């Protein structure tokens with residue numbers, strides 16, 4: 275027999291591979307333990323675990339072992355393993371005395387009867403649509419099982435990167451997602467499939483985190499820490515002067531709403547500049563009506579605000595007005611009519627662009643459907659095209675800046691109503707005016723607005739208006755920042 279002798283380089287490569295395999299094994303062990311812990315939130319009784327052939331199935335096998343060792347009755351239905359760690363965890367499961375049955379729709383139907391919980395480990399991030407037929411029948415059997423379903427990483431049948439839920443896909447009651455949030459768990463019809471989602475971070479090297487999970491999702495405490503804190507001797511001059519440029523005959527309410535949003539988000543002074551008669555919805559607003567934008571700019575030249583919000587209801591001259599504002603190089607929010615493709619690349623680092631999907635489609639020359647299907651990609655593409663910071667508005671909104679992506683928490687479906695974006699742009703302007711960096715203003719402003727929406731919805735439900743939301747901004751600030 276010849277002895278195999280490895281040189282130092284080959285031995286090093288073998289060591290590195292072994293270390294990688296050990297880390298992956300550890301990650302799967304942590305994933306399975308997190309799933310077993312989540313299963314304990316459901317009532318006592320037998321647990322039916324379904325394991326696909328890949329690593330998602332491997333997680334289910336680990337969870338089964340943990341539950342069994344903790345004294346829970348488990349039934350495991352597994353597909354033939356295609357992943358090395360799924361194979362290893364089958365052996366470990368058998369070693370502790372659990373038998374593994376063949377995974378068929380009939381077996382799912384049979385063992386689901388009397389189960390307190392079904393754990394779905396059929397498909398995770400390795401799934402790429404379209405679904406092949408045997409899996410489609412299994413997913414239908416899961417949805418017909420009649421007991422609560424806990425999905426591992428994401429409900430089987432969802433494409434981790436897409437906000438669309440194809441049929442069939444598992445309808446889960448809860449999901450334990452691993453390492454980070456996937457777009458499918460955050461947006462659109464897909465998110466509705468996941469039920470209540472909890473995150474198990476896992477101790478994996480940063481490079482292993484799935485590309486879909488790279489977006490941050492700051493908690494309220496982190497957002498609250500971004501909000502400015504005032505000194506006791508603060509006065510209106512230290513809380514920022516915000517200029518709102520917008521309005522046009524017929525669209526006069528929009529800049530008024532922006533002004534109110536800015537006041538309610540703490541701006542010291544708010545001036546609304548317009549060629550139209552802007553309703554004085556709050557007497558604290560300083561309304562400046564101009565004959566033309568040329569004369570407006572000549573009177574504005576001698577002063578500079580702390581922040582500008584431009585575009586709401588501004589009409590056909592919006593691009594021209596916005597271009598002039600950009601030349602001032604003060605922190606600027608570009609909204610609504612100011613979101614014109616011809617302005618792409620003309621902004622500066624303190625610009626905050628706030629497109630909704632329709633405006634984003636115009637800016638990127640694509641369809642709204644394509645953008646809402648892949649909101650993270652859309653936000654990234656908008657930031658690359660426009661520069662500065664982008665708030666891609668939606669439920670939820672995504673903030674894109676040079677440092678990455680951040681997905682907002684919360685909000686309420688009742689916020690899908692007129693004037694909501696105008697209020698948000700005012701909030702963003704107020705935070706810029708109070709000295710926040712554009713990305714911090716965006717992350718904090720979007721959450722502040724969403725929190726105010728949640729508060730207003732408690733009273734008004736789907737009937738809430740942008741004015742109701744503006745009224746709750748002070749309370750939302752207190753919720754996030756604390757009483758100071």
Ligand SMILES: NC(=O)C1=CN([C@@H]2O[C@H](COP(=O)(O)OP(=O)(O)OC[C@H]3O[C@@H](n4cnc5c(N)ncnc54)[C@H](O)[C@@H]3O)[C@@H](O)[C@H]2O)[C@@H](O)CC1
Nearest residue numbers: 301302327328329330397398399400401402404405406427
């Ligand atoms: N990446 C990591 O570091 C970790 C990943 N983990 C788990 O690994 C999962 C990803 O594992 P895999 O990459 O093995 O993939 P999955 O286990 O998600 O999917 C692979 C399986 O799905 C089948 N499949 C794929 N496309 C299909 C289609 N169109 N129709 C029918 N069947 C299809 C494949 O034949 C294979 O059996 C994650 O979701 C997570 O659950 C965890 O173990 C923790 C660590």
